[in-house]
Amino acid sequence: MTAAQAEKREDKKFSIWDLPDVPDKLPPHLEFARSRVQCNLDAPVHTESIIYSGAYASMGVDNSVQLDFFQENFSVEVKRLTKDDMEFDLIGSDPSIANAFRRILIAELPTMAIEKVFIANNTSVIQDEVLAHRLGLIPITVDPRLFEYISENDSPNEKNTIVFKLHAHCKRGEPRLTVKSEDLTWLPNGSEYLLEGQNPASSSSSKPKTYTSFSCSQDSLPEFANNPVSTMPEIIIARLGPGQEIEFEAHAVKGMGKTHAKWSPVATAWYRMLPEVVLLEDVEDEDAETLVATCPVNVFDIEDIGNGKKKAIVARPRSCTLCRECLRVGEEWEKRVSLRRIKDHFIFTIESTGALPPEVLFTEAVKILENKCERVFSELS
Numbered sequence: 001m002t003a004a005q006a007e008k009r010e011d012k013k014f015s016i017w018d019l020p021d022v023p024d025k026l027p028p029h030l031e032f033a034r035s036r037v038q039c040n041l042d043a044p045v046h047t048e049s050i051i052y053s054g055a056y057a058s059m060g061v062d063n064s065v066q067l068d069f070f071q072e073n074f075s076v077e078v079k080r081l082t083k084d085d086m087e088f089d090l091i092g093s094d095p096s097i098a099n100a101f102r103r104i105l106i107a108e109l110p111t112m113a114i115e116k117v118f119i120a121n122n123t124s125v126i127q128d129e130v131l132a133h134r135l136g137l138i139p140i141t142v143d144p145r146l147f148e149y150i151s152e153n154d155s156p157n158e159k160n161t162i163v164f165k166l167h168a169h170c171k172r173g174e175p176r177l178t179v180k181s182e183d184l185t186w187l188p189n190g191s192e193y194l195l196e197g198q199n200p201a202s203s204s205s206s207k208p209k210t211y212t213s214f215s216c217s218q219d220s221l222p223e224f225a226n227n228p229v230s231t232m233p234e235i236i237i238a239r240l241g242p243g244q245e246i247e248f249e250a251h252a253v254k255g256m257g258k259t260h261a262k263w264s265p266v267a268t269a270w271y272r273m274l275p276e277v278v279l280l281e282d283v284e285d286e287d288a289e290t291l292v293a294t295c296p297v298n299v300f301d302i303e304d305i306g307n308g309k310k311k312a313i314v315a316r317p318r319s320c321t322l323c324r325e326c327l328r329v330g331e332e333w334e335k336r337v338s339l340r341r342i343k344d345h346f347i348f349t350i351e352s353t354g355a356l357p358p359e360v361l362f363t364e365a366v367k368i369l370e371n372k373c374e375r376v377f378s379e380l381s
């Protein structure tokens, strides 16, 4: 071993990649199969994710996951961020990591959702069960981190329950009435319905018991003082005809999407691999115009190359939906256009239901994945 090699071994960042007889990279055709999905007209190929250390051992290449390499190459680039949705690029990651974030976002991030509905009156055409189900799906715009989970033995209090009431009546002779989510009124003092057996006219000094036991009003808590609890507006709950009436109280509690989809904080969370569209040969003049006209999402543009000639260029590969129409332009077009997906580059989209902004949802998902990893480490050690 040379002095330089011995020095490297002393270095904490030493890895097998530093050994002089380990090739830096694979031959191009293997590197292509490792890093790209090739989307042919009939089916995609090279779809597997190869992270096995011995996959290319016969070539002298170590293909195992390298922490240093991951740290150097991993990045997140936010491409679009609004109040409700977010698109970002997750670069240098394995599909299993992207999928872990997707699954955590859908199933393991808590929100508040209506779980119990106390119906006092319902003469509408919607059955009680259907009405309760519709109410459960209305997103509640409140930070779930301010609340605790409620178990079967807990009594509903200001820390684990939000109470709404609604009373709508379509009077005879009036047009039909549409009852919407904004008609739900937050009750910061908890339920107004008395427990069975309680007498409202009781002379006792203690207050009659209701279905909740709030020790204080929620709007007196600092976290809600300037931020009242509300629901997403404009969601239709019911349509009432003349003479019909609904009156109920709805109690929301904290839960997770893996128990019921109503607690999922995302309308959707999904990802796709970054498209790569390559013209394998020049596509000129009439062929170029045909190609541009074929693509439904305008991936291609025409470039003037002088002498009255034009050629097609790939202008917006990110928009490619993999419809493969460009491979069907004519015979043998698979030899002219190559459609690929980059295996370690994901376009990730999060659509929030409104409880938390999408960027907060992602950071919370990262924390959950981190906790899971720590749990695995502590159980293995």
Ligand code: SF4
Pocket (backbone or CB within 6 Å): 277, 294, 295, 296, 297, 298, 299, 319, 320, 321, 322, 323, 324, 325, 326, 327, 339
């Ligand atoms: S696969 Fe479809 S969307 Fe993608 S470049 Fe070809 S025609 Fe356009």
